Amino acid sequence: MGDYHAVIGDLQAVHHAFDNSQQTEKAPSAALNGIDTTKEDDFPRWYQQILLKGEMIDYYDVSGCYVLRPGSWEIWEIMQEWFNKEIKKMGVRNCSFPMFVTEEVLRKEQSHIEGFSAEVAWVTQSGTSTLEKKIAIRPTSETIIYPYLANWIRSYRELPLRLNQWNSVVRWEFKNPQPFLRSREFYWQEGHTAHLTSEGAEKEVHQILDLYCQIYRDFLAIPVVPGRKTDKEKFAGAEYTTTVEAYIPATGRAIQGATSHGLGQNFSKMFNISVEDPKLDGTGDSSQRLFLWQNSWAYSTRVIGVMAMVHGDNKGLVVPxxxxxxxxxxxxxxxxxxxxxxxxxxxxxxxxxxxxxxxxxxxxxxxxxxxxxxxxxxxxxxxxxxxxxxxxxxxxxxxxxxxxxxxxxxxxxxxxxxxxxxxxxxxxxxxxxxxxxxxxxxxRNNVKVITKWEQFTAALDRKHLCLIPFCTREDCEERIRRLSERTADPSMRNDARAPSMGAKSLCIPFQQPSELQGTNTKCLAEGCELMAEKWCLFGRSY
Structure with a gap:
């Protein structure tokens, strides 16, 4: 195994305002600050306590929902202000759409809704009356917004059209809820854009992902790996998904930080979002229309939870x-x-x-x-x-x-x-x-290059992320998840903070440590005889 340094660029020199010889204060006992456990001994309890006692959240009487107190909401506002300025430079305009969507519209793009079907919350009653047709609370807004884009976009001269909204969405998670990480209602921004060409759409996908990298690096002081999701892990209904992946050292688990999706023409064909071919310029057959290329992109209040987990210590929160x-x-x-x-x-x-x-x-x-x-x-x-x-x-x-x-x-x-x-x-x-x-x-110390299968699960158990040669096939991805569920070293204590769940693909990093084409390097998945196509980052994940 070797350290993987190529995924992050060189760090700029740091200006030190203090002399290195300064003394360090001794940390008080946990009893002084009301935290009755440590980050090392009981990470989930520690995490909830620093958020609650650090006045970031309060509990609510609907399970999985939380009150965001000023301590966290003002962090969100600081990032919101910066991000708003940046996207407006790109021509993005803010708007607001209703939170409700009819079942008919929601199910119009079937592959998309299948990705959310288990988490959709439905309104079935108003007062004492049962609704004739149940209404969903948005898990995301593609199917709410896109019928309107079809009506609003009349000419290629109006493109690109770039919209963004700041709102909450509801995903009725039945897994263990955790503040900021897995909550049934959470806040985010969601951008939805339409482009004449695939090249214009792809350029924007990466521009937005760069902004997400800046949020983590320059504001939250957290390094992330930007890359592309495998087909198995991409956003439902997207042609491809790009992501930034963060790492939680205390648990050895990765977490998806933000995503920017290239939707291709999947939704535009479904909702008839099209324009006349500009080559015709009004002189040809107006029935010959081009379906637009679309993107959607979002980051959420999850970033606050990542910040708390990465930087917090046994005295509480540490805010950049x-x-x-x-x-x-x-x-x-x-x-x-x-x-x-x-x-x-x-x-x-x-x-x-x-x-x-x-x-x-x-x-x-x-x-x-x-x-x-x-x-x-x-x-x-x-x-x-x-x-x-x-x-x-x-x-x-x-x-x-x-x-x-x-x-x-x-x-x-x-x-x-x-x-x-x-x-x-x-x-x-x-x-x-x-x-x-x-x-x-x-x-850097915990991202390892793995080239032998027998090293893979052992590295996971030591809280590492693994960069492996991979063929990118979904069946191999599932095999890796299944085979890595078992503990490689039976003598190792099962760590409740990073249980021996199977590893999943996190992303195919844009910065690859080496070229695999023509190297005769096989996919790492046990039993796979195919040649590897890309280095892919795998790990246990939230």
Missing amino acids: PRVAPIQVVIVPVGITAQVPEERTDIHEYIKTMQETLESDGIRVEADLREEHTPGWKFNHWELKGIPLRLEVGPRELNESCISTSRRDTREKGRIELARLSVDVRAVLETIQASMYVRALEQY
Whole structure:
């Protein structure tokens, strides 16, 4: 087995605002922050606790549905604002379609609905009356939107048509629900576009996928592998699906981060979305029409769950600065009851700091509550994952400086008041970059090139993802899943955080480590005699 480095590009140099010799704080016990387990001992319980006690979610009385509190919704808004700007540069316009769809329309594209049939929620009653025809709550919106595209698009001169909506969808999952990962209602954006040519449509598929890569890399500090899904794993009704795949080190499992689908002409032929051939230019037979090439693409609030799982620790959430609703918290320390003037002076000092930072676009909170001790406040804000804590006491007041504490590494430091905004911004950028570096190192260390079948399941059991030579046939993919369900090493403890489920294909990475054509390299699947066509990433997955 060898490390696979080609899937991620070289990391840019990281600017360090702190000296490497700084000391690290000792982590308090779990009892101090209300988390009664650890990431290592009980990952599912730890995950739910950091979200609940970090005030990202609350439970709801409908199983599988969750309340998204401001702590998570504001992260979603930050990403939404950026993504909106980027897609609008491409000519995408936002709109909104109803959440209900008739059974007749939903079933019009049969191969598409078969991919969702087990998860569709139906409305069958209004008040005390049974509906004559049941109505579905959208699991996705292709069949809702596309009849309207057929009416709206009259000429090739109107193309491409690019629409996007921000909404929730319902998929009535019966598997174990998990906040953000598997919920019965979740929020996303879904783009739907129509193009005159397949080349124009394909270009957009990759443009959107690049934006999804940026969301993970530049905002969430998480490396992803972009690639193409196998035919077995592609979106129902699509010609092909591209994806970005993330990795959760604590469980050794992959997770699909976002997808951009090339739908081909499958839906346009079903819904008669067509235009006159521009070659005729109004002079030929108007009955000769071209069916359009379509795309759909989406990322969802799942990204917040991925962020929490990758970066969180036993003290709670760790939120990357670029998506943190509160980037900096200021806490007064060392105030004694004997000298009330100190309290007033320190609070005024803090308010001035807050105004300075806010005027420079830094999201900051000053915690001046008197009913809690500084230690309680430290734990409270660490649980929420606030990237940077500033501490101000009598010493800082006298020396015109501020003490700092990074949430990601717990490193202590000091900055001068005169350089407050400049140094705080530099520290936040350092935290952002450092979080990505750590996640990237974990990813690289756990993606392995496997060329012998006997190594495959053993690598899975050690929480690795496996890049293998693969023939891309569906029957081989199913064989790999079935054969990898068994534990390769019976002496290994069955890990409840990454049970010995079978491996599935994650993607065929766009960046291939080597060319397989003409190498006489066989497919890794046991018993397959076909030559491998592509390197394919396999792993246990959420």
